[in-house]
Amino acid sequence: MIFEDMDPKVVANINNFLGDKKALIVDARKTSKSTVKKMLVASGVKMSHIFNATSLSDARDIIIDLKIDIVITASEVQKEKGMKLIEDHQKVFPNRSAAIFILMSEANSPASACAILDTEIDDYLAEPFTAKSLAENFINIVQKKMETSNFLTFYHRVKEHIFLNKLDEAEDDLLQLMQIEDYLDETFYLEGLINKKHGDFEKSLLSFKKSVEVNPRHYLSLQELIDGHTKLKQYAKAYEFSFASLKNYPIDPEKLPNLIRLSLTNQKYEDLIRYAKFFSSLDEQCPATKTSIAASLVLCSKYFFNNDNRKQGIQTLLEAVKASSGKLSILHNIIETFIANKESKLAYEILNKFSPLHGKNPIFKLLEIEICFILEDVQTVLTKGIPLAESGHANKKVFEAVIVSSIKTDRKKSSIENLIDKAQTKFPDSIDYFSSLYKK
Template identity: 25%
Template sequence: MSPAAQSPEQEAFARYLSTRKILIADPSAAARSGIFKVFQELGAKSAQITLVNTYKQAQEQIEQVKPHIVIAEYELGRRCGLDLLQNQRQAQPTETKETLFIVVTGNTSQSAVARAAEEDIDAYILKPFTVEVVRKTIMKATLMKIRPPEYVVQIEKGKALLAEANLDEAEAAFQQATTLDPQPSLACYYLGQVKYLRQIVEEAKGSYSKGLEFNKIHYKCLVGLYELLVGQKLHSDAYEIVKRISQYFPANPKRLAEVLRLAIVNGKYEDVEKYYAIFCNIDDRDETLIKYICAALVVCGRYYLSAKFKTRALELFTKAAATGTGRVKILKEIVQALLDFDMTKEAAQFLAKFPPESQSSDEYLLMSFKVLNTTGNRSQIIEKGRELIQKGLQDEQLYAIMIQRSLEARLTGAAETLYYQAIEKFPHRKKDFEQMVATMYET
């Protein structure tokens, strides 16, 4: 492209690029090479472009080189490219504000796109790409950073004033911003933030809602409203908002955890089962998603036990155990719940689901002991309990059972020793242990 053919924007862009450090992180060498060429054609200097193919290398380069532009594949081995941005924001918050972060990926799923949008990255380019799309997208994202429209300038001015706690001037800046764009949802969001800081909660709610009238999927307004409702403990309203957020921004495991938590808080247990049914249809489930769904099923199961719907509870526990195959923490919670409701036989059945390789784990040994406490004879229980304590297992209930069983066997010396050990290890349970041994001195 000859200089004479360039527009003022293209010239500004080429000037900007010529002094910028660029990092391209992609496992595909061909993709790295293709994007490298695009940057060269746009005016970047080869010596300023670093190519890496792993997450770890990318992280190292971000720390050492502090690139101005990061192009990352969404799928960087086992890690997500977006985690680079999260880490950079934590480690270098000031530099990150100036950094351009673009994802180039073969992942077309709405869940990946929504997650990227939530992270506020600058652009998302699909592979296979055309050179023209890459060129246009990088230019557009860069010009937005180096020559932002007046609306964005005004918002940034307001944000800076907000950071200085200058609420009056920040509010004025955001109000001004609302006149500079036909759909000023972002300005409404920041006005809401100002109102919230002034503790005028209803007006904050009004601002977020107004932002959502302009744009019903404005992420910041949705999250602002949600956090406000949670703060006011309006769990039912918060649940409706977080469901709306999840509708447009799927696959965020933390968001799903909030949906599940609020479903439980609001007593919408049947919703949890519906989410589980949908979850079963997902091919790529990440570990966090599995963990949250299983935990929610167990909590629901516990609720059904308390409401005497034992069959329903067992169905949910079975689903949680099947979905969380091999996850001993889930099995431990299930066994504990069943023991708490005196369902010893069922507890033993779930204990048997612990995978063989975990049967020397502390979780299994403790659960096994607790089941033995309901099925075994006293001397077996005491012998096993001593074994576990000698092994160094730390569990309040272990000590509580051992104290009780020792008292029943009139082993007062042993009971007293266990009592002193227990109150030292679990000082928050001192009153409970005191109550147990009080009977020792009464009898």
């Protein structure tokens, strides 16, 4: 433990600070808990004050009932996101000056840690961690929480009032903060948040801009400016502030698709070529964020197809398949993109490749029928499509495929009419369209 190298007085203060604190470890896996527990006890948390939860619902109950001061959670708890618990923790401690929330995550790139930057989560612990990293990080956070200054007192109070929607109180405390000149960037940022909560969007952007003028690297103000200008469809401004942010900080991989959209709306097409190259090169090195990369590659490929660069479009989509980790929503998007760009054979190959994994999924079945219809495989369309149409699970395209294939194969008139009837019942806005299929 790192305490051996620390000033005993500091250690005593830390022990004292943590002596009455209650901690909760949220993790469904049977690892790490003993190390985290050991570290908490060594730091001064009483063993009887440490609790465990293996699901978010249990964790929520414990946080609220026992007013847990310190939450250390895995990023994924029984397929739910551990970071959601910050909302519950914030309700118990709207003033974050002494509350601690730490996220442990398998995604261990610096960019992945950006997911917590605009939340009230205090720290991000990358896995696998060492006992030393765990202790160092925890002690750093505790020492930060032990700091008392005029600035921090008012800073936390303003944020608390904003969270509780007590905007008059927030404004009063903000006036106190305005007197402390060293932190004007933070003060303008908080002013922006108050204005935003008041619903004065334009005024809030002016405050965030003032914050960035004082400190061009103010992350939270930069993010607000990017979001705000995007919402106002001022994409050039959003691009400009994204540039300022990216100059100093990486981007949360989950937000990479937003970056691509921003380049597209700003017609920065050179970006797209570079993004595709960048994401392809990252694929193997980012196992935890591969799906965000895959989604980004799909967006790039759409741009290539739309700009007659078919070869690069196909290549980029195939890269996306590799990075998709078989995630259905991304595969669906990839296959649809192939179909939309008249590459049905490739779409079918990918579908077949992932059939053992998703073959029974209704979305996958619908896609298969759609592709077989394009490839004029009437028999498969009818064999697999009729049961879906009969049971009412078919979408519009599948109804169309089954009806047209039935007509082509001269199925009984009553069967075709029955299918049209079902299609019209399910899609009343397309009654005429389905009728017109038979007339033709």
